[in-house]
Amino acid sequence: MGVFGGVSGALFVKINAALTTHRQRFISSKPAKVLEVALISFLTTSVGFVLIWLIDDCSPIAYTTSPNPLKLMCADNEFNSLSSLLFTTPERSLRTLFHDPPSSFKVSSLIIFFMIYYFIACITYGLAVPAGLFIPSLLIGASWGRVVGSWMNSSYPSQFPDPGKFALIGAAAQLGGIVRMTLSLTVILMEATGNVIVGLPLLMTLIVAKYTGDYLSETIIEKLTDEDLDLFIDFRPYMCEAPYSVPELRGMITRKDLCRFRFEAYGDAFRVEELAFSRKITKPVAS
Structure with missing residues (x-):
């Protein structure tokens, strides 16, 4: 998981740097920046709604810990797990990936969400809006980490009963692959979860993700500094x-x-x- 986090993090850095270069060359005026934000907002919302309409992803409402689950296109006493990830705050989506029971999400829905949100995070980081990397990176990693956890739970249910732990490891790997920090991220995630036991797995994952990402590309800050010669x-x-x-x-x-x-x-x-x-x-x- 650390290797995959490093590879996907390095790819994220390269894609975002290319988009930043394009923005600096062709989207420099204020009206163009506002139009870009409006178009990307419309595109991401439309794609999410179309996917929810096309994909039947309804599950019993008892499978979610969310106090207000979304029921788009679902019957009574059911909720749409894909919409509960796409059309809610990233913090709440992250919480559900960490804490919901094993049967809450289909693997196909998690993979679709990972690909969509990875693309959204790549194009939105650098827009003329206040945006960061911390929560989006954690959410990207938690989605594919939950996929790994679901596979392990279906294969070895007694040894791996909680896929949420894999979501946490995936979140750390993805964030470490992008920002390339180890000890500080380990402490931050330990304090955020309130669980000291996960400290060693998180540290090992972050070290592997960092060195894998360093082998493939610079950190995102270094890469964007190279591209941003306006300074x-x-x-x-x-x-x-x-x-x-x-x-x-x-x-x-x-x-x-x-x-x-x-x-x-x-x-x-x-x-x-x-x-x-x-x-x-x-x-x-x-x-």
Whole structure:
């Protein structure tokens, strides 16, 4: 599971970096960003509703721990497990994947949800809206981890009675494969679950996911920093005499180029004339 988390995390990083490059080149104005958010919101909602309409995924309502289960396209005393994952908050979906009994979700529904949510998380991280990676990454991993847990429960029910534990391990593997942290994530997930016993399995999974992901790609922060050369526009006068556009510079500038400059550092207090003199002699300034 750690290896799969590292591979899927590295793929997530590569896809999101490619989308970020596309956004920087072609979606730069405010109206375009608003239109992109509206189109993606409409697309994801429409796809989710169509899948719920096409797929019969009704289960007895006794199989869920949710206080308000969704009954879309289902009879009385039944709930739609796929809609309970798609059309609710990510936190509640994560809670149901961790705590619902083994018969709550069909494996096919979990696989469909994993593919849909993986795609949604890839395209939404980087939109002009407040969004993060922590909960979406946990939810992606919990979905495929629950698939593994369901398979193990059906094959060895006495040894693996709770697929929710596999959902937790999968959530850790997916998040570790994207952000590549080990000890801090182990402590965070232990505190979140209130279970010290899962500490060692989580740590082992996160270590494997980290090194697998590091072998395949950079972390998502490093990758997006490489792509986001808007941060380095002020360095253009020092690097080349001819004017270049940002897309052209993106393929030309490396971190090695930036490290060639001799920086002039200042403390908390300095005179304006000192700063003006440093800019005049074309030195980057750091305070």
